[in-house]
Amino acid sequence: MLLKGIVTPAKEVSYILVVEILMAVCIKSQIQNMNLVIGCTIGCSYCYARNNVRRFHMIEDFENPEFFPGKLRLMDKARPQIFLLTGMSDFSGWKPEWREQVFAKMEQNPQHQYLFLTKRPEEIQFSSRLDNAWFGVTVTSRKEKHRIADLRQHIHGGHYHVTFEPMFDDIGAVDLSGIEWIVIGTETGHRKGKSVSRPEWVQSLTAQAHALGIPVFMKEDLLPILGEAQMIQELPPAFQKILEEQRKWQK
Numbered sequence: 407m408l409l410k411g412i413v414t415p416a417k418e419v420s421y422i423l424v425v426e427i428l429m430a431v432c433i434k435s436q437i438q439n440m441n442l443v444i445g446c447t448i449g450c451s452y453c454y455a456r457n458n459v460r461r462f463h464m465i466e467d468f469e470n471p472e473f474f475p476g477k478l479r480l481m482d483k484a485r486p487q488i489f490l491l492t493g494m495s496d497f498s499g500w501k502p503e504w505r506e507q508v509f510a511k512m513e514q515n516p517q518h519q520y521l522f523l524t525k526r527p528e529e530i531q532f533s534s535r536l537d538n539a540w541f542g543v544t545v546t547s548r549k550e551k552h553r554i555a556d557l558r559q560h561i562h563g564g565h566y567h568v569t570f571e572p573m574f575d576d577i578g579a580v581d582l583s584g585i586e587w588i589v590i591g592t593e594t595g596h597r598k599g600k601s602v603s604r605p606e607w608v609q610s611l612t613a614q615a616h617a618l619g620i621p622v623f624m625k626e627d628l629l630p631i632l633g634e635a636q637m638i639q640e641l642p643p644a645f646q647k648i649l650e651e652q653r654k655w656q657k
């Protein structure tokens with residue numbers, strides 16, 4: 407895979423390091439899952455985590471989330487990483503005492519960046535003073551746009567991001583103020599009735615984000631829908647810095 411970093415000359419996105427793509431980068435090569443909590447009560451029909459948990463008998467009941475504090479030691483690694491901590495859960499389902507332990511450990515390990523996602527920000531009252539915590543909501547359709555305002559209202563501190571995945575319809579005009587990264591993706595897997603995102607939906611969100619200088623990451627599954635020339639995979643400067651540091655470790 408051949409990647410080339412350039413700084414875009416476009417005024418409105420001038421601070422973003424853009425990756426020139428010769429093929430799509432898989433987001434999992436840049437962001438690692440750390441499944442400290444497994445299980446979720448939200449019940450999305452397209453949930454891959456639920457299928458994996460049942461298939462590999464990871465926990466007894468997916469609808470009854472469990473905390474695995476033993477995995478916190480993964481944060482002790484000196485090599486910086488970008489971690490997604492909610493790959494098999496929703497942040498709204500984390501008990502306060504779990505959050506307390508996790509954020510205490512994050513504070514001891516500022517070398518990493520930490521991402522959280524929720525579909526129910528209205529159920530959370532939380533604030534953090536950590537600058538490397540990224541709180542985000544998933545928005546899959548126009549009627550879920552309110553989650554972005556709910557995120558800003560209910561979670562304070564750190565940084566905000568939004569994942570538009572899987573996109574089931576045209577999200578339309580969206581208020582992205584205060585958001586520092588968006589991720590866009592289509593539905594994957596083989597679900598009956600699977601939805602395929604349309605190029606114009608992706609382009610509309612991208613244009614709105616770029617107008618505010620917000621980096622956009624299109625997930626690799628959009629490649630056959632958009633074509634290579636239209637793919638954009640930008641990262642916030644803090645994540646780019648982590649990847650640069652990782653490259654130094656490999657030398």
Ligand code: SF4
Nearest residue numbers: 446448449450453495
């Ligand atoms: S919120 Fe995430 S983990 Fe929970 S059911 Fe939906 S896709 Fe699965």
